[in-house]
Amino acid sequence: MNARMLQPVRGMNDVLAEDMPYWRFLEQTARDLLGGYGYQEIRVPLVEHTELFKRSIGEFTDIVEKEMYTFSDRGGDSLTLRPEITAVLVRAAISNGLLHNQKHRIWTWGPAFRYERPQRGRYRQFHQVDCEAFGYDGPDVDAEMILLSARLWKALGISRVTLQLNSLGTPESRRDYRERLVSYLESRRELLDQDSLRRLEGNPMRILDSKNPAMRDLIADAPQIVEHLDAGSKAHFDGLKRHLDACGVAYTVNPRLVRGLDYYTRTVFEWTSDALGSQDAVCSGGRYDGLVEQLGGEPTPAIGWGLGMERVTELMRESGVTPPGVAADIYVVLVGNRAEGLGLALVEQWRDALADLRIATHLGGGSFKSQLKRADRSGAELAVIIGDEEAGRETAAIKPLRSGREQEECRWPEVPTRIRTMLS
Ligand code: ATP
Ligand code: MG
Numbered sequence: 001m002n003a004r005m006l007q008p009v010r011g012m013n014d015v016l017a018e019d020m021p022y023w024r025f026l027e028q029t030a031r032d033l034l035g036g037y038g039y040q041e042i043r044v045p046l047v048e049h050t051e052l053f054k055r056s057i058g059e060f061t062d063i064v065e066k067e068m069y070t071f072s073d074r075g076g077d078s079l080t081l082r083p084e085i086t087a088v089l090v091r092a093a094i095s096n097g098l099l100h101n102q103k104h105r106i107w108t109w110g111p112a113f114r115y116e117r118p119q120r121g122r123y124r125q126f127h128q129v130d131c132e133a134f135g136y137d138g139p140d141v142d143a144e145m146i147l148l149s150a151r152l153w154k155a156l157g158i159s160r161v162t163l164q165l166n167s168l169g170t171p172e173s174r175r176d177y178r179e180r181l182v183s184y185l186e187s188r189r190e191l192l193d194q195d196s197l198r199r200l201e202g203n204p205m206r207i208l209d210s211k212n213p214a215m216r217d218l219i220a221d222a223p224q225i226v227e228h229l230d231a232g233s234k235a236h237f238d239g240l241k242r243h244l245d246a247c248g249v250a251y252t253v254n255p256r257l258v259r260g261l262d263y264y265t266r267t268v269f270e271w272t273s274d275a276l277g278s279q280d281a282v283c284s285g286g287r288y289d290g291l292v293e294q295l296g297g298e299p300t301p302a303i304g305w306g307l308g309m310e311r312v313t314e315l316m317r318e319s320g321v322t323p324p325g326v327a328a329d330i331y332v333v334l335v336g337n338r339a340e341g342l343g344l345a346l347v348e349q350w351r352d353a354l355a356d357l358r359i360a361t362h363l364g365g366g367s368f369k370s371q372l373k374r375a376d377r378s379g380a381e382l383a384v385i386i387g388d389e390e391a392g393r394e395t396a397a398i399k400p401l402r403s404g405r406e407q408e409e410c411r412w413p414e415v416p417t418r419i420r421t422m423l424s
Helices: 020-034 050-057 062-069 086-097 138-155 173-188 196-203 204-209 211-218 231-247 307-320 337-352 368-377 388-393 410-424
Strands: 048-050 069-072 076-079 104-115 125-134 161-167 265-273 281-287 302-308 330-334 359-361 381-388 394-398 408-411
Touching: 020 125, 020 138, 020 307, 048 050, 048 086, 050 062, 050 076, 050 086, 050 196, 086 125, 086 302, 125 138, 125 307, 138 161, 138 173, 138 231, 138 265, 138 281, 138 302, 161 231, 173 196, 173 204, 204 211, 204 281, 231 265, 265 307, 281 307, 302 307, 330 337, 330 368, 337 359, 337 381, 337 388, 337 410, 359 408, 368 381, 381 388, 381 410, 388 394, 394 410
Parallel strands: 330 359, 330 381
Antiparallel strands: 048 076, 069 076, 104 125, 125 302, 161 265, 265 281, 281 302, 381 394, 394 408
């Protein structure tokens, strides 16, 4: 009797070998670019105190109200699998004393967890590349953050993305705006859905972020925050737009863009794509000048973005990007007992001499024909073949798989040099 097959957790995916080239290309490109712009990679935990996310993301947000994986550990502490990474990087910067009058640009990548309804582009474990800059208060860093992401799309071969920008002002200018918004919403109370009615008290701006189509018109006619900016925020926003214009980065100002987390101030932005269906945001971020202090650190201006890796890899596929392969360079075919017996030891010696090449060895025997078929499917340039005859002569045949060139036979110690010449 077979044991019952275990199912994966809903909304949590395996990334299979055929998807890996896209992931590796994205990871490597992000690492190279971020490193090049002077961002330093750090690694942070997947689990944090629940309070970190309540205090940063905000109590009246979808994430904190209904999406967090929260549990008590055996000591009775309330812990949460991180639903996003910005708050974690802020916590890490504070805990490690990075922010005493210092500037830091850091990044990390890895999983985040949200109990959402799984669908295309929306999963319960998903992955983000996340970068943050601490200690910079001017619009230049806002622009650099956006330029960096724009360059990433270019390096990955993605074109169907557009940039939306908005400014949320400061907490003070937001208070004025909030009053106007609330009186507008109060006067149309009968049009509000359940969620919005609740948010009207706790966090009315969140209503602008509603995904309910029935609310669209109401939201479209609401007062716009960009028209209520304080002078400093307006100058900051103008400065950002000037940098982007100078660098030739196109954008649309979207007055409805408020983003799903509470901590933002001034600049917010989102890259979306029309190639992804309704989960169209691929990278989003903004400035959060109050958050570090709010989490117990010294007042520090800060900005960052997070990119959804599942959505970006899907977009790479939709854009017809061919990521660099991870094929073997050499596939070693071993036919017969003698070759199989000697093969592993020989290949280890060749690997010592060819450390930069990828050499895959056929295991488990089989006919010459079936092994050669595998060699071909591996994508390798060359097959190195040892059958009984070659084993008797202490030689190997080296067969080019991607060109019509003749195969060559040589003695075992000469195999590495012969491979070099044949690959050059
Ligand atoms: P959305 O509006 O699509 O829910 P969000 O505003 O909640 O996105 P952020 O919290 O800003 O997203 O996260 C940054 C990025 O992470 C998003 O732009 C998106 O690409 C990705 N992302 C967010 N939630 C998910 C998810 N459940 N599954 C896959 N990717 C996600
Ligand atoms: Mg969301």
